[in-house]
Amino acid sequence: MPNPVAPRPPELLSPWHSEARAALQAEARAFARDVVMPVADECDPQKAEMPRSLIDAMAAKGWFGITIPTEHGGLGLGVFEYCLVSEELARAWLSVGSILARGQGLGTQTLDDGRRAALLRNSAQGRWIGGIALSEPTAGSDLAGVQTRAVRDGDAWVLTGTKRWAGFALAADFIEVLARTREPEPGEPRSAGLEPFLVVKEPGTFPPGMTGQVIDKIGYHGFLTWQLELDGVRVPESDRLTGLYGDVGADADSGGFAAVQRGLNIARVHTAARAVGVARAAVEDCQAYLQEREQFGHPIGAFQALRFALADMAAEVAQARAFWQQVAHLLDQGEPAESESAMVKLLATEMAVRVTNQAMQLHGGNGYTTERRVERYWRDARLTTIFEGTSEIQRRIISDRMLPRA
Numbered sequence: 001m002p003n004p005v006a007p008r009p010p011e012l013l014s015p016w017h018s019e020a021r022a023a024l025q026a027e028a029r030a031f032a033r034d035v036v037m038p039v040a041d042e043c044d045p046q047k048a049e050m051p052r053s054l055i056d057a058m059a060a061k062g063w064f065g066i067t068i069p070t071e072h073g074g075l076g077l078g079v080f081e082y083c084l085v086s087e088e089l090a091r092a093w094l095s096v097g098s099i100l101a102r103g104q105g106l107g108t109q110t111l112d113d114g115r116r117a118a119l120l121r122n123s124a125q126g127r128w129i130g131g132i133a134l135s136e137p138t139a140g141s142d143l144a145g146v147q148t149r150a151v152r153d154g155d156a157w158v159l160t161g162t163k164r165w166a167g168f169a170l171a172a173d174f175i176e177v178l179a180r181t182r183e184p185e186p187g188e189p190r191s192a193g194l195e196p197f198l199v200v201k202e203p204g205t206f207p208p209g210m211t212g213q214v215i216d217k218i219g220y221h222g223f224l225t226w227q228l229e230l231d232g233v234r235v236p237e238s239d240r241l242t243g244l245y246g247d248v249g250a251d252a253d254s255g256g257f258a259a260v261q262r263g264l265n266i267a268r269v270h271t272a273a274r275a276v277g278v279a280r281a282a283v284e285d286c287q288a289y290l291q292e293r294e295q296f297g298h299p300i301g302a303f304q305a306l307r308f309a310l311a312d313m314a315a316e317v318a319q320a321r322a323f324w325q326q327v328a329h330l331l332d333q334g335e336p337a338e339s340e341s342a343m344v345k346l347l348a349t350e351m352a353v354r355v356t357n358q359a360m361q362l363h364g365g366n367g368y369t370t371e372r373r374v375e376r377y378w379r380d381a382r383l384t385t386i387f388e389g390t391s392e393i394q395r396r397i398i399s400d401r402m403l404p405r406a
């Protein structure tokens with residue numbers, strides 16, 4: 001597979017530029033090119049999970065703890081740096097940009113402060129990497145419809161139900177499972193009674209009472225994605241979590257989810273940054289291909305229609321990057337930025353679908369083969385408007401802050 005070393009399209013100098021950020025970006029960019037890309041080229045066609053050695057290499061750089069405070073062993077940086085690294089990793093392989101979200105303190109929100117501190121340290125070191133099991137066969141956008149039951153039994157909870165789309169569930173150290181502990185009282189939001197539970201497990205196995213079946217996806221390889229059957233999974237009371245952070249596309253206004261809003265907003269801007277990474281990959285490959293491929297006696301990059309198409313793609317990527325950087329900055333300043341997070345998720349992911357589609361067109365027949373990476377970018381970009389809350393759900397969040405609710 002050709003590995004184009006095209007000059008990159010121009011990058012806007014961000015108003016939030018600093019030497020430290022430029023150094024982190026350069027480090028992640030080199031890692032993505034030299035370490036991630038060869039693994040992606042080998043594993044993606046096999047629909048294989050990323051190797052543990054790749055995760056360990058990212059852990060050694062401290063990237064599972066970018067946003068974890070230094071006193072807990074993290075890098076103590078912000079959402080901005082988290083997204084900066086993720087964009088670079090996703091430029092090589094979307095799933096590698098995603099796995100960082102499975103550290104960053106996920107699965108540490110326990111009631112016991114001592115345990116929480118220990119888990120945070122493990123999370124920062126890449127030794128506490130989680131799966132997230134919120135969605136179900138009948139509850140996706142509408143997470144308040146979750147039917148998995150948590151029933152109290154002595155000092156434990158017993159979980160029973162079916163979860164769908166749980167990425168990385170087998171390889172994980174734990175799975176966060178959203179379950180219903182009680183029915184909502186009259187007047188309460190439908191999400192009342194939904195609580196996250198920490199299912200601790202050995203990587204490579206499922207715990208007693210849980211079985212899993214791999215869902216055969218068309219992209220987003222590097223993660224295996226599971227349908228899980230829970231039949232009496234026991235969770236001690238101490239592993240009932242106080243908060244939740246992850247792939248939620250649910251109604252963020254409902255009271256039960258209010259506490260997780262910041263986590264949702266971070267997930268949305270993180271998805272936008274990953275989408276920018278994938279779209280940038282498509283632009284950079286086109287930049288090389290337009291110089292390499294000749295027709296009618298010229299490189300196809302001589303045709304103005306194609307030059308202008310490339311310019312439009314590069315401009316769209318630059319715009320989306322500037323937007324995620326703005327929203328990440330707002331979140332780091334402690335702003336709620338709810339609409340902005342939904343807007344950037346919506347715009348950046350829709351952009352990635354358009355740009356990767358155009359990239360395939362510019363590659364002609366060669367784009368529609370597995371000999372070039374552009375088909376991978378196209379398949380992976382297509383997911384970004386669906387997971388972490390669909391485009392329609394983002395539009396709903398934005399419009400609900402503009403108009404009275406119907």
Ligand SMILES: Cc1cc2nc3c(=O)[nH]c(=O)nc-3n(C[C@H](O)[C@H](O)[C@H](O)COP(=O)(O)OP(=O)(O)OC[C@H]3O[C@@H](n4cnc5c(N)ncnc54)[C@H](O)[C@@H]3O)c2cc1C
Pocket residue numbers: 131132133134135139140141142164165166167217220225247248249383386387388389390391392393396
């Ligand atoms: C590859 C992959 C990985 C995933 N990883 C995880 C994971 O690790 N953990 C996890 O818990 N989940 C995960 N998900 C689930 C993901 O979050 C859901 O797929 C997503 O939230 C959409 O839910 P759904 O698929 O049930 O679609 P549905 O909710 O059934 O939506 C179908 C269509 O209806 C539209 N729609 C729904 N409600 C409305 C509305 N109110 N207004 C307008 N339109 C609406 C949607 O936008 C969509 O177009 C993953 C999904 C995929 C595909």
